[in-house]
Amino acid sequence: MTPSEFEFLKNFLKTRSGLVLSNDKQYLVESRLLPVARSSKLETLSAVIQQLQRGTNRALETEVVEAMTTNESFFFRDKTPFEHFKDTMLPALLESRASRKQIKIWCAAASTGQEPYSLAICLKEDAAKMAGWRTRILGTDLSNEVLEKAKAGLYSQFEVQRGLPIQLLLKYFEQKGEMWQINAGMRAMIEWKKLNLLESFTHLGEFDIIFCRNVLIYFDQATKTEILGRMAKALPDDGYLVLGAAETVVGLTDAFKPVAGKRGLFQKKQAAQATTGSAATPRLAAGGGLGLRR
Amino acid sequence: MKQCLVVDDSSVIRKVARRILEDMNFEITEAEDGQQALDECRKTMPDAILLDWNMPVMDGLEFLTSLRAEEGGENPIVVFCTTENDVAHIARAIRAGANEYIMKPFDREIVEAKFQEVGLI
Numbered sequence: 001m002t003p004s005e006f007e008f009l010k011n012f013l014k015t016r017s018g019l020v021l022s023n024d025k026q027y028l029v030e031s032r033l034l035p036v037a038r039s040s041k042l043e044t045l046s047a048v049i050q051q052l053q054r055g056t057n058r059a060l061e062t063e064v065v066e067a068m069t070t071n072e073s074f075f076f077r078d079k080t081p082f083e084h085f086k087d088t089m090l091p092a093l094l095e096s097r098a099s100r101k102q103i104k105i106w107c108a109a110a111s112t113g114q115e116p117y118s119l120a121i122c123l124k125e126d127a128a129k130m131a132g133w134r135t136r137i138l139g140t141d142l143s144n145e146v147l148e149k150a151k152a153g154l155y156s157q158f159e160v161q162r163g164l165p166i167q168l169l170l171k172y173f174e175q176k177g178e179m180w181q182i183n184a185g186m187r188a189m190i191e192w193k194k195l196n197l198l199e200s201f202t203h204l205g206e207f208d209i210i211f212c213r214n215v216l217i218y219f220d221q222a223t224k225t226e227i228l229g230r231m232a233k234a235l236p237d238d239g240y241l242v243l244g245a246a247e248t249v250v251g252l253t254d255a256f257k258p259v260a261g262k263r264g265l266f267q268k269k270q271a272a273q274a275t276t277g278s279a280a281t282p283r284l285a286a287g288g289g290l291g292l293r294r
Numbered sequence: 295m296k297q298c299l300v301v302d303d304s305s306v307i308r309k310v311a312r313r314i315l316e317d318m319n320f321e322i323t324e325a326e327d328g329q330q331a332l333d334e335c336r337k338t339m340p341d342a343i344l345l346d347w348n349m350p351v352m353d354g355l356e357f358l359t360s361l362r363a364e365e366g367g368e369n370p371i372v373v374f375c376t377t378e379n380d381v382a383h384i385a386r387a388i389r390a391g392a393n394e395y396i397m398k399p400f401d402r403e404i405v406e407a408k409f410q411e412v413g414l415i
Contacts, residue, residue: 066401074407157379157397161404165411166384166395175381 001026005049012052016065020145032067036060073111074162076118081213081242084265086122089240093208094129096238102134106207106234108197109215110139113150113190114159117182119211120189121168138204140195147192153182197227207234213264214244221252228253232268241266295321296414297338301331301354302346302375311344311375314402318415328352332360339366342414344405345392347376347383355390362391371412375400 001009009029010021021029030045037048040060051057052064076082093103107116116139123135141147160169160180173180195201197215210231216224231241232255241256243249243264249256256266298320300311312322323340325331327349334340343361347354354374361367371393376383379397387395394408409415 066403158404161397161400162407166388170381170384170388 001029001045001049005046008053009049013065013068016061020143021068022143029068033064036063036067039063073114074159075114075121075164077114077163077213078245078264079163080245081211081264082118082122084242084262085119085209086126088259088262088265089209090122090126090129092238094133097208101132102136103209104205104207105135105137105209106204106211107137107139108195108210108212108231110141110147110150110192112146112155113139113153114155114163115139115211115213116150116190117153117186118163120186121172123189124172124186125168135189137190138193138207139190140193140201140204142194142196144194147194150190151187151192153187154179155181198223201230201234204234206236207239208236209240209242210235211242213242214247216243216247225252229255232256235268237268237270239268295319296342297321297323297340298342298344299323299325299331299334299340299370300344301325301328301349301357302344303327303349304346307346307375311405314405315344317402318406318409328354328357328360331357332364335361335364335367335370340370342409343370343372344375344396345372347374347378347387355386358387358390358392371414373408373412 006023006026006029013021033045033048037043037045040048040051040063042048042051048060048064051060090103097103105116105119107119110116116137119137123130139147139150141150154176155173156179160173169180172186173182175181193204195204197212197219212227212231216227219227228241228249232253235241240259243266245264247264249258249266255268257269259265259267296319298315300308300315300322301324302308302311303326308324312324315322320342323334323338325334329352331343331345332352335343345354345358352360354376358372361370361372368391372391373394373396374387374392375396375398377398378384384395393412396404396408406415
């Protein structure tokens with residue numbers, strides 16, 4: 001693929017899907033579009049792009065957009081992390097932070113906002129338990145463009161149909177022409193900041209939960225280790241780190257340990273050790289209320 | 295194998311939906327309007343119904359209301375699938391007993407996401 005072909009593809013994807021493709025994503029393009037090329041009986045990526053440039057192959061255009069945006073953020077992506085949030089993290093924090101009544105959450109790869117908004121929806125849905133609590137959700141991303149979109153909270157019909165139950169759409173969104181906008185109250189729950197994870201984030205302060213899903217995969221091992229180390233410093237001992245379903249800390253850092261039976265959920269090593277012993281009792285005690293839902 | 299009744303007056307939509315749902319391991323029956331769908335349900339209650347709104351003879355909403363009044367008619371999980379994409383229509387469908395709602399145009403991922411939402415897959 002030549003630089004001008006890559007440039008064309010970038011613009012094409014941006015206009016068609018809002019996907020912002022940075023220049024270092026050439027490998028991503030290849031891994032996603034080679035299967036499309038094969039299934040369309042085209043020999044090379046250049047051939048695919050030439051077809052796109054001609055603008056006559058609608059089916060191929062759709063396939064390319066879909067192949068490139070499949071892993072784009074969507075509401076309640078992967079479900080499980082949000083179940084962990086409601087069933088594990090929130091109950092623990094509501095207990096341990098009872099005197100402070102404050103919970104701080106950081107979405108470190110907020111992208112177009114679906115993850116922070118999904119968390120805000122979880123909190124609203126649990127409003128009774130959250131009464132009197134202050135919650136702060138910070139969404140950060142490398143790209144100003146995606147953050148602008150996140151801030152606006154404006155999503156296409158396509159985007160709101162992936163992962164968002166229809167009742168929640170009705171409850172929290174307003175229809176704006178062809179688009180759907182999450183309501184002002186929800187938008188006010190989240191603060192947005194531009195941040196490159198490669199740079200220091202000590203100025204953000206401490207958090208109780210960090211969501212950092214499917215972003216470390218873009219970094220090399222040493223950088224992953226370094227970022228995880230700094231994230232450990234931004235969390236108290238009983239804080240939580242949430243990684244993507246296919247991500248792990250094994251072999252990367254000693255700072256975190258997986259929480260047993262909770263895929264993608266991690267705690268700092270000292271906390272994980274401390275809670276394996278003592279967590280049994282409070283969990284049983286709290287189990288009455290939570291158990292009913294199972 | 296779970297059964298899904300696809301109700302749409304467009305044979306193209308029925309075909310597209312059938313292909314997607316068969317890949318999701320559903321056994322498919324089809325109906326062209328609400329009345330046909332109701333007849334199908336009286337023969338065998340399906341596990342799921344993918345339901346268009348605007349159809350001749352009997353529309354999707356009328357079908358849904360009749361279905362929910364039938365014996366065993368509360369069981370099928372009903373997912374609307376329609377170009378009616380405004381809040382008022384969606385709210386009416388939910389009040390009438392729809393479990394989920396797909397706004398056309400749809401694709402495989404949306405159908406999968408919605409069916410997952412209501413516990414069908």
